[in-house]
Amino acid sequence: MGRMDLRQGSHGIGLRRLGTTAEEFQQDLLSSLYYRRGTTVESASPRDAYEALSLSVRDRLADRRARTAAAHYASNPRWVYYLSAEYLLGAQLEQNLLYSGTGELAAQAVKALGRSLEELEDLDIEPGLGNGGLGRLAACLVDSMATRDIPAVGYGIRYDFGIFRQSLENGAQAERPDDWAFQGNPWEFPAPDDRQTVHFYGHTEPVAGSEIRKRWVPGEIVLGEPSHMLVPGFGTETVNIVRLWRARGSEASFDLSRFSAGQYAEAVQEAVRAENISKVLYPDDSTELGRELRLKQQYFLCSCSLRDIIRRFRLRNENWDDFAEKTVIQLNDTHPTIAIPELMRLLVDEYEVEWDRAWAITRKTFAYTCHTLLPEALETWPVHLFERLLPRHLEIIYLINMLFLREVEQQFPGDTDRLRRMSIIGEGDERRVRMAHLAVVGTEAVNGVAELHSKLLRETVLQDFAALWPAKFQNVTNGVSPRRFIKLANPRLSDLITEGLGDDGWLNDLERLAGLEELAGDASFAERWRAVKRANKVDLGAGDPDSLTDVMIKRFHEYKRQQLKLLHVVTMYHRIRANPGGDWIPRTVLFAGKAAPAYHAAKNIIQLINAVGATIAADPVVAPYLKVVFAENYNVTLAEQIVPAADLSEQISLAGKEASGTGNMKLALNGAITVGTLDGANIEIRARVGEENFFLFGLDAFQAAEVQIAGYRPREHYDRDAELKAAVDAIAAGTFGGVGREVADSLLGWDEYLTLADFRSYLDAQEEVERAWRDPERWTRMSILNAAHSGFFSSDRTVADYAARIWRVAPVTVPREP
Numbered sequence: 071m072g073r074m075d076l077r078q079g080s081h082g083i084g085l086r087r088l089g090t091t092a093e094e095f096q097q098d099l100l101s102s103l104y105y106r107r108g109t110t111v112e113s114a115s116p117r118d119a120y121e122a123l124s125l126s127v128r129d130r131l132a133d134r135r136a137r138t139a140a141a142h143y144a145s146n147p148r149w150v151y152y153l154s155a156e157y158l159l160g161a162q163l164e165q166n167l168l169y170s171g172t173g174e175l176a177a178q179a180v181k182a183l184g185r186s187l188e189e190l191e192d193l194d195i196e197p198g199l200g201n202g203g204l205g206r207l208a209a210c211l212v213d214s215m216a217t218r219d220i221p222a223v224g225y226g227i228r229y230d231f232g233i234f235r236q237s238l239e240n241g242a243q244a245e246r247p248d249d250w251a252f253q254g255n256p257w258e259f260p261a262p263d264d265r266q267t268v269h270f271y272g273h274t275e276p277v278a279g280s281e282i283r284k285r286w287v288p289g290e291i292v293l294g295e296p297s298h299m300l301v302p303g304f305g306t307e308t309v310n311i312v313r314l315w316r317a318r319g320s321e322a323s324f325d326l327s328r329f330s331a332g333q334y335a336e337a338v339q340e341a342v343r344a345e346n347i348s349k350v351l352y353p354d355d356s357t358e359l360g361r362e363l364r365l366k367q368q369y370f371l372c373s374c375s376l377r378d379i380i381r382r383f384r385l386r387n388e389n390w391d392d393f394a395e396k397t398v399i400q401l402n403d404t405h406p407t408i409a410i411p412e413l414m415r416l417l418v419d420e421y422e423v424e425w426d427r428a429w430a431i432t433r434k435t436f437a438y439t440c441h442t443l444l445p446e447a448l449e450t451w452p453v454h455l456f457e458r459l460l461p462r463h464l465e466i467i468y469l470i471n472m473l474f475l476r477e478v479e480q481q482f483p484g485d486t487d488r489l490r491r492m493s494i495i496g497e498g499d500e501r502r503v504r505m506a507h508l509a510v511v512g513t514e515a516v517n518g519v520a521e522l523h524s525k526l527l528r529e530t531v532l533q534d535f536a537a538l539w540p541a542k543f544q545n546v547t548n549g550v551s552p553r554r555f556i557k558l559a560n561p562r563l564s565d566l567i568t569e570g571l572g573d574d575g576w577l578n579d580l581e582r583l584a585g586l587e588e589l590a591g592d593a594s595f596a597e598r599w600r601a602v603k604r605a606n607k608v609d610l611g612a613g614d615p616d617s618l619t620d621v622m623i624k625r626f627h628e629y630k631r632q633q634l635k636l637l638h639v640v641t642m643y644h645r646i647r648a649n650p651g652g653d654w655i656p657r658t659v660l661f662a663g664k665a666a667p668a669y670h671a672a673k674n675i676i677q678l679i680n681a682v683g684a685t686i687a688a689d690p691v692v693a694p695y696l697k698v699v700f701a702e703n704y705n706v707t708l709a710e711q712i713v714p715a716a717d718l719s720e721q722i723s724l725a726g727k728e729a730s731g732t733g734n735m736k737l738a739l740n741g742a743i744t745v746g747t748l749d750g751a752n753i754e755i756r757a758r759v760g761e762e763n764f765f766l767f768g769l770d771a772f773q774a775a776e777v778q779i780a781g782y783r784p785r786e787h788y789d790r791d792a793e794l795k796a797a798v799d800a801i802a803a804g805t806f807g808g809v810g811r812e813v814a815d816s817l818l819g820w821d822e823y824l825t826l827a828d829f830r831s832y833l834d835a836q837e838e839v840e841r842a843w844r845d846p847e848r849w850t851r852m853s854i855l856n857a858a859h860s861g862f863f864s865s866d867r868t869v870a871d872y873a874a875r876i877w878r879v880a881p882v883t884v885p886r887e888p
């Protein structure tokens with residue numbers, strides 16, 4: 071495309087170019103304050119200053135956004151559409167300062183307002199529109215897609231309330247709503263013109279002259295109103311967007327006659343019902359709730375997004391046969407899987423495309439990423455619910471299933487057991503739609519998120535599908551954004567790395583960290599590396615900066631085994647008490663993470679951790695050596711503070727349960743050493759950093775499965791191991807508080823996650839940790855080598871893998887300013 075100046079427009083009306091000097095930035099900031107916030111320097115609140123600054127920074131990305139849109143339009147490329155019910159984007163200001171290269175200018179300009187950048191960054195919003203790993207992965211992937219110049223849009227839901235805010239009340243988790251945009255969100259562009267209409271309930275009617283097509287007469291109509299946030303690439307011109315839908319009642323949902331009759335609540339009840347769809351994020355991670363509102367959310371997201379995708383397609387294309395050429399839709403787990411029958415419905419019923427052709431297009435368009443192996447996290451929906459809420463989709467699913475089972479029957483004649491296992495409809499007490507089956511059947515590619523996970527998917531939960539379509543199954547190992555999780559989170563380490571490597575090219579070519587290997591033996595570099603870690607610990611302020619900072623930060627779930635860490639803490643406590651004069655290594659054990667509000671066992675573990683922590687803090691013999699800290703309200707911002715300060719990274723899930731993990735990657739990249747099982751991406755981390763730089767313990771996935779098949783007998787471990795027995799007994803006796811009994815009962819009873827089976831091996835690994843820690847040169851070398859060999863875990867590499875093997879998309883270069 072030509073070097074058109076978009077500011078010039080076609081009417082010759084020139085837009086003022088944004089300046090590049092501190093004075094010009096200051097002018098822009100003042101004008102944002104004056105004209106957009108409607109206030110003055112004299113009366114501006116800190117909030118006004120924050121908003122004005124954010125708008126000025128945003129303006130500097132708007133240019134790039136306009137050029138990106140023009141370049142994409144001109145090249146009519148193949149697009150990636152990422153559909154995700156969750157995005158954990160993290161705070162925006164610091165990232166956008168970095169990505170727009172305006173950090174320096176902004177710092178000088180805010181001084182003129184009598185403010186500091188840090189103070190304004192503290193006011194920044196964090197849209198907590200996700201639960202954990204899956205939502206943060208979506209954010210890292212959109213970052214890397216922009217960085218790799220891939221034309222992409224992320225679609226999601228603009229929940230009014232994000233993930234709840236956690237606090238501790240007497241050591242127990244308490245939840246408060248997260249009204250994240252209560253004071254506005256300067257990063258968001260509303261786009262009401264692109265609103266969509268979404269239907270629910272009702273019934274279907276035949277269409278004259280067609281066997282297949284149906285007319286859906288809805289019982290409820292809801293509007294989806296989009297807004298978007300900018301997603302700039304790093305070191306490139308591309309600025310993509312994440313488009314988030316918010317539900318609104320239509321005009322007809324306000325009942326004026328009731329209002330006039332004084333029935334105020336009734337007058338708005340329909341609108342309230344509509345708006346509830348995007349009211350709140352479901353706060354559970356890795357379990358399925360099966361509530362009607364959740365399915366409504368899913369369909370709302372898919373219906374709005376697909377119509378938007380089709381609208382965009384039709385701007386430049388006419389022929390449906392080109393749709394799958396120009397479009398790939400990546401499903402972030404099964405939450406958006408209803409998009410598959412929805413595309414079929416749109417093509418067949420609304421655009422009158424013939425079924426077989428529509429099905430060929432649909433199958434070629436979608437790809438599915440699975441993020442779990444936990445059976446309880448595999449979504450299924452009761453058929454009767456579907457029938458009521460989405461009657462037409464159920465008919466389409468039945469038809470898809472019938473044709474699919476016919477395909478299976480041809481491959482495996484007479485194998486009725488196989489048909490039953492593979493059917494999209496599960497027959498049990500209650501017939502249910504199996505969303506993972508629908509996702510596999512309706513897509514071109516299916517991937518797991520780490521090598522082990524993808525292998526277990528092929529060999530266990532999706533075995534029959536892998537036998538039918540072996541080529542469909544792939545692995546794409548997760549990754550994390552090095553900009554957010556090294557550069558922004560750990561500026562000291564970033565500076566040291568840049569100095570060590572000679573330039574900052576590693577920020578979007580992370581394998582270059584390998585160049586640190588030769589510095590690992592350089593005593594002065596190692597000394598500085600240690601000093602960075604120490605300074606980060608001082609900043610965090612969780613405990614003595616010279617103590618071993620041992621961190622376990624992730625959602626609370628029994629499979630992740632925070633309870634195993636707790637048994638270790640209790641054992642250390644017992645050991646120190648038994649031998650107060652021992653040569654103990656001071657440790658700060660830092661936990662952070664949320665438990666689903668309805669997940670009783672996980673909340674008990676949180677409470678017990680705090681009770682143990684309080685006991686230790688009150689014990690003058692133990693307190694000098696051991697401190698337990700629980701950091702409240704774990705979110706992306708808090709992760710950015712904790713990760714740089716970590717010495718030891720706890721990745722201790724039962725092997726075969728954690729699909730990948732991404733915290734493990736963030737911590738290794740920041741020089742924490744992992745103590746972990748052979749689970750998820752731990753295996754790949756260990757393979758890269760070297761087994762001598764990783765503290766391995768525990769059963770592998772195969773052994774764990776064997777134990778489960780043979781019958782796990784926790785009592786055997788308890789009876790055999792005096793220290794384990796002492797720890798469990800102390801917990802059970804209520805030494806640390808009442809919930810101990812329940813936790814101990816679970817450990818000794820029905821614990822699916824084999825905690826006691828891995829206890830001794832875990833303690834042995836912790837002894838190896840302490841041996842290494844006593845030798846600071848050795849520890850620092852291990853730390854540097856962890857960072858040096860974790861370059862693979864950049865989400866830029868993840869995106870390159872998706873682009874090459876699943877999406878088959880090419881980058882589109884956005885021209886620089888003319």
Ligand code: KOT
Nearest residue numbers: 203204356441442447728729730731732
């Ligand atoms: C939630 C509900 C249903 C199915 C899956 C989930 C899920 C999985 N939520 N978060 N995850 C995590 O996703 C991360 C990114 O792939 C993984 O690293 C992590 O192991 C998953 O637990």
